[in-house]
Amino acid sequence: METNLDALEEKRVDGLLLLCSEVNDDVIKLLEAERSVPIVVFDWGPESDNVDRIYDNSPYGARLATEHLISMGHTAIGCVTGPMGRRSAEERLEGFRSSMHDAGLVVREEWIVEGDYECEGGVRAMQRLNDLADRPTALFVCNDMMTLGIISEASRMGINVPGDLSLIGYDDIYIAQHAAPPLTTIHQPKDEIAAMAVDTLIDRLDSKRTKGKVIKIEPTLVERRSVRKIG
Template identity: 45%
Template sequence: MATMKDVAKLAGVSTSTVSHVINKTRFVSDEIAERVNKAAKELNYYAPSALARSFKVNRTKTIGMLVTTSTNPFFGEVVKGVERHCYHKGYSLILCNTEGDHQRMHESINTLLQKRVDGLILVCASLEGERFDIFEHYADIPVVVMDWGPMLFTSDKIQDNSLRGGYMAAKHLIDSGHSDIGCITGPLERNQAKMRYNGYLEAMDEAGFIVNPSWVVEADFECEGGYNAFIQLHEKGKLPSALVVANDMMAMGVINAANELGIQIPEQLSIIGYDDIHIAKFISPSLTTIHQPKYRLGQAAVEALLKRLDAPDTFPQVIELEPTLVERKSVRKLGLVG
């Protein structure tokens, strides 16, 4: 029976190169990969199955990821970052959606752990403040949580600086000449929404502006929530000159409602969103927003998980990525033409 050493000799490469080609654990040029695959075929060499390798090295080269189903493409863009980085590192990704079902969330975590994934990435708002006894039985499985609040289990955490982002959004409107500024928040029991709202309040306080409570409406991070929030805001009477909207999906709902009501954006109402989802630059008017590094969030989650696998006893880390402002067409600079 041919061995990896035999394949390496025939292909004129090292055994480590043969391993990288067969297991897809590192980039190898097409020319070398072709030589290795040709030699393996000639020698009838068959690599050990993924399952057999997993028993030998005690790893399955798979990562489990749990995501709350949402119409928000933000999650898809994060998953893309996770999946691509898994591929480059030679890992497979098993993705589970909770569909907003609490029981399904627990069952999905249990299923992923039973499949012997090497680690878990959790992107699920309903996890916040949740205790999972099952993790005590899988203490050697590293967990990375993305972007939510305090956890009652040990995990590394990847998050954007939502407080800074909310501040930047309101500050941009203030710097554009606005003082009557409202806010459509996400659900304030969630850490992200609360921090973005606190950032808005901080910028308003710093500028010496009073927040009109009638211009603050809590919504649900979805398009329909933004639409309904703006209708509610409009029914209260006088509108602010500008709105901080806590994510782009709600901002699109606001723009839709404003158009139906004959309110021109940005001429009569300026809007700034949050997330910078791909579609934000293609709506009309194109949306000024706070950019979250979604691909980098996914990449950082995988890197943190692999680092934890190599150094399981290190103290849990919090990795915070900084937001940036993306200026487009939905904010009017007062005192200027256009």
């Protein structure tokens, strides 16, 4: 990271856009301590008064997902999270819990499985849930890649999606529409986030603003065929 930043600084760039799944505090400290150019982080980043951050409203997206499962008649709902310690994972789990609580539904802790945002994490989550005597009828999975892993492992186990298990993912990656079945998911507007990041950096350069700000983009529900209606 430091070598790349040195190279950019030598080119005399006016600003930096930082795109990553997670930015740790060490990276931000490096940027702030050694760089004078404006910085916009999009997707995720830690708190900072000097860095602009743009990301989707994960608690709201998680609520959309959970409330959709509830509206389809599901009450036995589990959650496969991202890696705990990441803001995205914690906020999506928070949204799931609050939606279940508001609906008067019990959150079964054994039905909450920590994943890793990769397909293999979905496979492991499905294996863990399948070992339980009592399993959920639906899962909110905190990203589409893990959802694809769950579908694959469920098929190997003879579990039909959505006949036996309904799934809703998060991100609306390109392949989600081509999964079998096509995934119901939460659309995270990456194009809008990227455009907003560029506009924010230009604004900061033009206005000479020094204090960072936070901009949240609202996600939306995309209904496909991975959720079965009960009743």
